[in-house]
Amino acid sequence: MKICPFSTFLFIASSAAYTIHTYHKDRKRKLEKEAEKELSTMSSSIGDMQTCRVVFVLGGPGAGKGTQCELLTKNMPEWDHLSAGDLLRAERKKSDSELADLINSKIAAGQIVPAEITVSLLEKAMQESGKSCFLIDGFPRSEGNVTVWEEKMATHNVEFVLFLDCPEEVMTSRLLTRGKTSGRVDDNLDVIRKRFQTFRQESMPIVERYEGKGKVQRVVADRSVDDVYKEVSKLFISLK
Numbered sequence: 001m002k003i004c005p006f007s008t009f010l011f012i013a014s015s016a017a018y019t020i021h022t023y024h025k026d027r028k029r030k031l032e033k034e035a036e037k038e039l040s041t042m043s044s045s046i047g048d049m050q051t052c053r054v055v056f057v058l059g060g061p062g063a064g065k066g067t068q069c070e071l072l073t074k075n076m077p078e079w080d081h082l083s084a085g086d087l088l089r090a091e092r093k094k095s096d097s098e099l100a101d102l103i104n105s106k107i108a109a110g111q112i113v114p115a116e117i118t119v120s121l122l123e124k125a126m127q128e129s130g131k132s133c134f135l136i137d138g139f140p141r142s143e144g145n146v147t148v149w150e151e152k153m154a155t156h157n158v159e160f161v162l163f164l165d166c167p168e169e170v171m172t173s174r175l176l177t178r179g180k181t182s183g184r185v186d187d188n189l190d191v192i193r194k195r196f197q198t199f200r201q202e203s204m205p206i207v208e209r210y211e212g213k214g215k216v217q218r219v220v221a222d223r224s225v226d227d228v229y230k231e232v233s234k235l236f237i238s239l240k
Helices: 005-044 065-075 084-092 100-108 115-129 143-152 168-182 189-212 225-237
Strands: 053-059 079-083 133-137 157-165 216-220
Touching: 053 065, 053 189, 065 079, 065 133, 065 157, 065 225, 079 084, 079 115, 084 100, 084 115, 084 133, 115 133, 115 143, 143 189, 157 189, 157 225, 168 189, 189 216, 216 225
Parallel strands: 053 133, 053 157, 079 133, 157 216
Antiparallel strands: none
């Protein structure tokens, strides 16, 4: 019986595709199980916390969240700055962290890291800070983030959400400029586009959710750092 070469090729190709799909599915399941194990260990090591004052700082990638937070903490030392993105990047560099591979794969794809991981890292950082006032930038970025935060961190008082409103073309320019020296895997055009899409789909509904509660303070962020800070700093005067 004569075997058709094309049929053989299709069989081999489909078999290879199935094997690759199965491999990635099994690897994802393994990473998630390892992450759950490490999260459980982290949670058990964190004691009860005092009630803290929190301001969430949101805005698209490159809106200036980190810059404004640094200025605020410099001039208002009672506040500590926690960057969800920085905490995740620091965790993925740890060679003994079971969470690193999962975090790395999500960030490289411009996707949001599972909420349980982000909240646990924030909780640990707040515990270790020793302060009771926190600027948390880049969080919450999704409904899942809000849900887990409200489940685990409900004792803390969210004063308001600072939303830095900036056009995508301005943010893109800032990120590409930063990418020349940052060494960050997510500061390239392909990932930047994915991050904007994720922000529009996942994070903007969060801004709108808090806006419905009267808890959003919008600041136009396509201006100089000093001009933006002048407006931002005024929002904290009433909190003292």
